[in-house]
Amino acid sequence: MKYLSRPEELVLLTIWKMEDEPYGVNIRKHITKMTGKYWSIGSIYVPLDRLENKGYLISNLANPTSERGGKSKRYYELTKEGLQQLQEIKKLYQAFWKNLPDLSIGKT
């Protein structure tokens, strides 16, 4: 399994989770809210592009709106492979997090 980088993983999850229009501006808003950190244009769009090139996301143009001066929005959604990647990652984490020894102080 090819590992995803953290930002890539988070972007994928955000797209999966969000309920409003999944395009750049919104994705950025959501992920900023969820993580509490500031995400710049570059830090969103680079992973978006890479994920699409890797085949985990698929994008399509929506209809143009006047709001954006005639330019259309591009919606991203997860592909089957993208979903699969996330499931595998989740499985991996669960395997690691299962039955971890208790590290609280006081135990000999």
Next chain:
Amino acid sequence: MKNNKPPAVAKMVLKLMLNHSHPETMIGDFEESFNEIARNRGLLRAKIWYWFQIVLTFLPFMKNSIYWGVTMFASYCKLTFRAINKHRIYSFINIAGLAIGIACCILIVLYIQFEFSFDKYHDKADRIFLLKRHGYFGGKENTSSSNNALAAGFIKKDFPEVEDTVRIGFMPNPAVLCEEKKFYESRVLYADDSFFEFFTYPMTKGDPKSALQAPFSVVITEEIAEKYFGKKNPMGKSLRINNQDNFTVTGVIKNVPRNSHLLFDMLCSFQTLYSKYPRGHAFLNDFTSNRYWTYILLQKGIDPGTLESKFPDFIKKYGGTKLKIFGISMEYFLMPLTDIHLHTPLSGGKTGIGTILYIYIFALIAGIVLIIACINFVNLTTARSAKRAQEVGMRKVLGAQKSELVRQFLFESFFYSVISLLLALGLAEFALPTMSSIAGYELAIDLTHMLWLFPALLGIAVFVGLIAGSYPAFFLAAFQPGRVLKGGTKTGAGNSFFRNVLVVMQFSISVVLIIGTIIITRQLDYMKNKNPGFDKEQVVVLPFRDEELRKSLATIKNELQVHSDIVNVSVSSDIPGQYPQYNQKLPEGFSMSQSQLMYDLVVDEDFIPTLGMEIVAGRNFSREFGADQKASAIINETAAKEFGWENPLGKKIGDYRGIRTVIGVVRDYHQIPITQEIKPLYIRFDPGDVYNPYRMLSIRIAPGSVSRAMKYIEKTWNTIYPIHPFDYFFLDESFNDQFKETERIRELISYFAGLAIFIACLGLFGLTSFVAEQRTKEIGIRKVLGASTSGIVFMISKELAKMIVLANAIAWPVAYFVMRNWLQTFPYRENISVLIFIFSGIIVLFIGLATISFQSIKAGLTDPVDSLKYE
């Protein structure tokens, strides 16, 4: 709703940096965000925001590019390693060949750089000049660094362009004594007190301005201080020199660096000479004498030419009359300090080529070796890459971009050359001791002083790598997969001409170097074995270094002569192999203005018999003839010939010691080194000459009893001279010292010859394996048609033989021309024999054939079935 837009510049920058697949939507999103912020928080805030975005995007952009750069780099590396492994022999040959070439270059550059660095460490180096003298004595031309003791003072007085002058004198190997420690020092100089104004030698103790003012003061190096005084402070202590004079230590300086033309351990004040010889001796007050070196420090901004133009009048003013009387014409010129080492041989008297010529030659050879190695590299790379046409075809089919392949091949060949570079550094480091011993200096790869070295080497590696890689990169990468896979491409057959040219060139250079080595060796052997005119075997020499020893001369001679193992004992001012005093004589029949220069040797009556010289006319000196010590002289055959004396006996010759009559003629022998023609020699039996006293005690030992005799000699010496250390050397060894320089050159050339051949064979080996594979089919067909194995071998060998013959044809004239010119600098030489050339040619042919033998025999033995199979 106002539609604010971020500026076009910002949009463009983002587009560029992010390289998004869908830049328009990204820009659209960007504009939307900008708009929103402008609406909610104002235009200014929005502007700040978009700047912020650009900066924040820049960082991951960089991280990304680096990441990709590294990934590509890693993938190229992997592929390159695979390629290397697949053709291990070829890779090794290629890398090794280039590495050797670069290593040679590095070593030579180190050597040359050291030679050029002489004397540059002095602060005022660019203003310091040596006063050199060029003139005609009795019709013969003479250039020298030695001058009189007066010029310095007059020059300083008369010429405002001159800031200061300093004189240097040479003390011949004095015995230095301090409490219990006694040694002979060979590097002792006299120097004026202005010495430290000229030369930068940091003084750790003492005051540089005054250290050399008082007579009988001496400044010593730290090494000497430790040698004689251990850890104690030497200042104010005294050193006894030649058991005659006590010198007070007035300063200690750091050891003199090796790259100095003037190497010394002790500096005695020049004033000492005036105190020692209060009656003012001729060599201190005579304008025509020449024992001292004079350096001149020019004022800042003065051009030496302006001073030089004033010298003729100066010379006329101070020396005019006397010079005219002796028929001497003299002119001064100035040699820059930094030129001295390269342009003046220090050993007195030898005119002609300085070190600089040899440096040019070595540089040339190094350059040639490097070029051969580089061309080899390029050729082998292109030859091998032709084989990879299939690989290229496959990869293209699988979707490789042309640009990617181009980059791959370029990277590969660059990688090869970088590995060669690293290997070269290792090889150079490994060969440093050998190179140091050939050069005579300790050489080291010192990157702190050679900041240019690494970039220069890297530049070479890049350059060669790129050139080598560009053929496969551009030519191959352009192949169409279909054609290539079918095997229909003509893989670089058109380059065979270029390849053959390379082989021929490499071998002709090898032949030239081999011929050179052989001729130099023969010349050396000739000079060593040539009859020197006297018997140099079985003679041990004890140097005499001061007056005290001479007083007991008769005693030691008698004591030694009684021993049965000692055949004869004599003293002289110099021994054969050394340059005696060279001064003016007035032979009978010549006027004052035609005074002749002769080498002047002072001996005793036993000199000629002890050294085995032959008297061809008249007789040797003898104590029976009372006048001999005051009024007799012996000359050599050359002198008689040059003076036009058919019957020299009875003729008179006058000099600073008076007039003497020729009572004998000695057969010419090599007093001065064989590299020079025999010059007129004047020998006198003159124990009373204090200017040119006895300095060498020569003892002939009976054959077979050397160790016994040596024990006795040592015992006798220590009995008679308990204070002076026993020091000796053998005449045949010291006589052979004159060949050291030529031997060094021979060593260097022979190494280069070996290297050139090795590189040539490496290249040949690599090329042959390639060519043999190319012609597998052809050979298979030939075998089917009935050719035998030996026939195939013969065919392949014949082609190489033709190339080697051509190489010889080019090499022989070149070698002949160069070596003949070199040989002509030696007055005593053999003729160049044709056999040398033929021999070299045969050697090279043999080596070449041996190199390809493996390939050719393998090719000859292959079963045609195998070679024709893959059709």
